[in-house]
Amino acid sequence: MTVDAWKHDAAKQLKANAVGTSWYLDARLLLEAATSLDQIQQILHAQKELATGELKTLEKLLVQRLEHKPMAYILGYKEFFQRTFIVNEHTLIPRGDTETLVECVLEYAKDRNVSETSPLIDVCCGSGAIGITLALELSIPLTLSDISLQALEVAKTNAETLLEDACILLHGDLLSSTGQKYGIIVSNPPYLTSQWCLEVSKEVSWEPVLALEGLGEDGLTLIRRLVEQSTTHLKDGGALFLECDYRQVHEVANLLEAHNF
Known part of the structure; x- marks a missing residue:
């Protein structure tokens, strides 16, 4: 043939x-x-x-x-913000929509100096695509954190491939493994409800539930914990950036307001 x-x-x-x-x-x-x-x-x-x-x-x-295995898993990589990131079935596949999260951080940081925006931590980092991209674009120190050791190994490989300077890798639940204060905390955490996880497409069903399901009836258990933890892990004037589902925007906005963000 x-x-x-x-x-x-x-x-x-x-x-x-x-x-x-x-x-x-x-x-x-x-x-x-x-x-x-x-x-x-x-x-x-x-x-x-x-x-x-x-x-x-x-x-x-x-x-x-x-x-219906995703092409990113078959090929072993995914393009994100014009860079190539290794992915596997232990990591969420970086999506184009998440580039909007990166752009929001870049917009916030463009008129601030490095001392205000650094260091940066990517919580629930998965492949590390968000944090590594921001570290490269902003030239600031980076910490990558995830509860999955397998995902953290992928993030480590991507960091070693793409970053000139070493980053810190933390294995732990959200911010529980660090006492550091950060200029920027960014996260695309699990936020789907258990019901939404059952309704995802055949391709998304290949992705790790650990990276999808946010726990609780509304899927916001992890986000609530992260917001609360962020109040003691941000430098004065620091910023928290999160991704959530469009159906959760108002609830998350109220949550952030309740914690004086």
């Missing part, structure tokens, strides 16, 4: 099984992962016959995608 034929057949199968919406892109990326042929090479070598070993590898990858 040729490169072009396999790509079209794979895209057809993905579409027929309602796997995502980017069927040709997925097929192209799977081809690249199995053959090392990038987009341009796939065009130039469209009629190249795929080797038996390549076809076997491609079959395995396609089966995984047909099971």
Whole structure:
């Protein structure tokens, strides 16, 4: 089978099984992962016959995608803020929506000096995408914290790959492992209710429940604890940045106001 034929057949199968919406892109990326042929090479070598070993590898990858396994887990990486982060099934997959959280922090920090904004801690860091991005953009010291040792190992790998300066890695529950005060605390914590976790898409169901479910009937148990802990872990004039579901915005806003944020 040729490169072009396999790509079209794979895209057809993905579409027929309602796997995502980017069927040709997925097929192209799977081809690249199995053959090392990038987009341009796939065009130039469209009629190249795929080797038996390549076809076997491609079959395995396609089966995984047909099971709605996210492309980021199949490929082992995800782009975030124009950088490549390693991910696996122990980490949440960085999303484009979360880049808005990063942009909010950057907007806050742009008119402040480093002494005001540092150090920075990314709580529930997962792959470390948020914290590492901010450390690079702002050139400030970074701490990455997560309750999952497996996620922290991924964050460590990303930090070692992308950061020039070493960061601090903390294994613990929210801010319980540190007595430090921070200029910025940022977090995309688990905030889904148990019911919402049951209603997520087939792709999201591959992601770790530990990184999704926020506990409590409203999913805000962890956010409540983090907000409370932040009051004693922020420097004077420091800032807390959180991500939550749109259905929780008013409750979280009231929570922050109640703690004088």
